[in-house]
Amino acid sequence: MQLLDHFTATVGSHTFLYMVFEFMDTTLWRFWQHRRRLVSPVQTHGFIAQVVSGVAHLHSRDIVHSDLSMANSLVGGCEPSLRIADFGGAMDAANMVLKAGAVITTEYARAPEIFLGTRRPTVGIDLWALGVVSVALLFGSLIFWQGEGCEPR
Secondary structure (H helix, E strand, O other): OOEEEEEEEEEOOOOEEEEEEOOOOEEHHHHHHHHHOOOHHHHHHHHHHHHHOOOOOOHHHOOOOOOOOOOHHHEOOOEEEEEEEEOOEEEEHHOOOOOOOOOOOHHHHHHHHHHHHOOOOOOHHHHHHHHHHHHHHHOOOOOOOOOOOOOOO
């Protein structure tokens, strides 16, 4: 996402950094749910192309997002565009090591190696999640079944 502005504010002895980004209306998850999981082929193509471009950019910089999902993709604008968000788990792929038992990915998009306990995630976990998101957009259903109430809000 494009950083539009930034500023600091001091309250007492604490200084806070504020960053202003472009406005995005919703998450891809809510966009998909609101349309009863039916997204037009043109929008689906656009969203998949945008997320592929974003993931390729991250990987070209040796960054693994590690929590790619529809809930972490923001949608906004008249001609809806998509931005990848929530980089709380993103790390430099060369130096990424998880603590034993740590989990940082959204369950429905989690790659098999995460379930198997890898401590060194690779770009492959982003590619797996990209596939899961793409299938959901193309076919209107999550690729893996989940019990009631297990989907993100």
